[in-house]
Each structure stands twice: as structure tokens, then as C-alpha cells.
Amino acid sequence: MKLNVALASLAISQVVYAQPGHHPPGQPMAVINGATEEPAVKEVLARYKTAIEKLDVAGTESLFASDSAIFETGGVEGTYAQYLAHHLGPELKAFRSFAFSDYKVIVRFEGSVALATETYNYRIETRSGETADRHGVATSVLKKIDGQWKILSMHNSARKPKGS
Incomplete structure (x- = not known):
């Protein structure tokens, strides 16, 4: 029974990865060396965070996939x-300052993508x-596109600190 479940799981994962947008069918999935790529992924996230703190997001489009x-x-x-255009830009114009503290980021690699969790x-x-x-948290999925790490997906949320 366990073997059947394991084989079914393997078959399902192969079907999922063969879907368009996951990776090219018939091509081996690239496996990223996290030890060498982690600093580059963290640099993309740091550049975005710095732009937010400066209230100047000019050029940040280059950090994201189109x-x-x-x-x-x-x-x-x-x-x-x-x-x-419709949310972040107008919002930043209304701010005098935006400051992060207690920032931490964890990056892990799954096949050809980097998964990042930021807390702050x-x-x-x-x-x-x-x-x-x-208190905020963001999760991001990044992929190397034309030799550069780009953010494919970003989800962030925040809540008031307890006692506020």
C-alpha cells in the first residue's frame, strides 16, 4: 500500500511539473545551488526593501517578472x-517615512525557484x-530570468502589534 501511494505521488508530481509554466516538458528541471545563489536572491529583496524605505521605487520594476x-x-x-501604478506608488507619496526593523529573511530553493520568507x-x-x-510578513517566489533573479509572486500582510 505504501509503495502504491509513493508511486502515485511521484506520478502526480511529474504531471504537475509537466504543465506549461512549470518547466519545459522533456527538459530536466534546473536545480539551483542555494549556497551560491542565496546572496543574489537576498540582494533582490534588499533592493526592494531599501526602495520602499527611501520612498523611491523608481527602477524597481526590474526586480519583478513582467x-x-x-x-x-x-x-x-x-x-x-x-x-x-494603482497602489504602492500613490501610497508612498502620502508617506513622510517608512522604516523597517527586526528584518529577517529565510530563503530555500526548490528546483529552479527560490522561496523567500521575510519577517519584519x-x-x-x-x-x-x-x-x-x-508586524509584517512577506512570502516571495523568485526565478532566474535572463540571468537575473526576478520576483514572480509576492504576498505580504501585516497586523497591529499586540497591545496597540
Whole structure:
């Protein structure tokens, strides 16, 4: 029985990976050496975080795949270009400051993709003087495209710290 379950699982995984968008059929799936690629993945995430803190996201489009998918606190934001134009860009214009603290990132590799989990606290101060302190988490899927790590999918959410 256990052997049948294991074989069924293997067959299902082969069907999933053979679907368009997962990896080219008939081609071996690239396996990334995490020890050498982890710093490059972390650099992409750090560049994005730094841009947010500077309230200047010019050029951050290069960190994302053109068909990326962004999800924020229960909302589907579309591609990064859509998120930037309709959500993030206008929002950052209303801020006086955005500061991260207690930032940690864990990266693991599965086949040809990197899976990243970032945890952090942040404080926003608006131009009108309001402040918001939050605990946040983001999960991202990155893939090397034309030799550069790009964010394919990003999901972030936040909540008020306990006692706030």
C-alpha cells in the first residue's frame, strides 16, 4: 500500500511539473545551488526593501517578472506594474517615512525557484502626521530570468502589534 501511494505521488508530481509554466516538458528541471545563489536572491529583496524605505521605487520594476503576481493583505493587486501604478506608488507619496526593523529573511530553493520568507516590523509616518506600527510578513517566489533573479509572486500582510 505504501509503495502504491509513493508511486502515485511521484506520478502526480511529474504531471504537475509537466504543465506549461512549470518547466519545459522533456527538459530536466534546473536545480539551483542555494549556497551560491542565496546572496543574489537576498540582494533582490534588499533592493526592494531599501526602495520602499527611501520612498523611491523608481527602477524597481526590474526586480519583478513582467507577469508577476502581487497579493497584499487579502487583496489581489495584479502584476507589479499594476500594483506600482494603482497602489504602492500613490501610497508612498502620502508617506513622510517608512522604516523597517527586526528584518529577517529565510530563503530555500526548490528546483529552479527560490522561496523567500521575510519577517519584519515597520513604522509608517504619513505627511499628515499619523503613524502606524505593524508586524509584517512577506512570502516571495523568485526565478532566474535572463540571468537575473526576478520576483514572480509576492504576498505580504501585516497586523497591529499586540497591545496597540
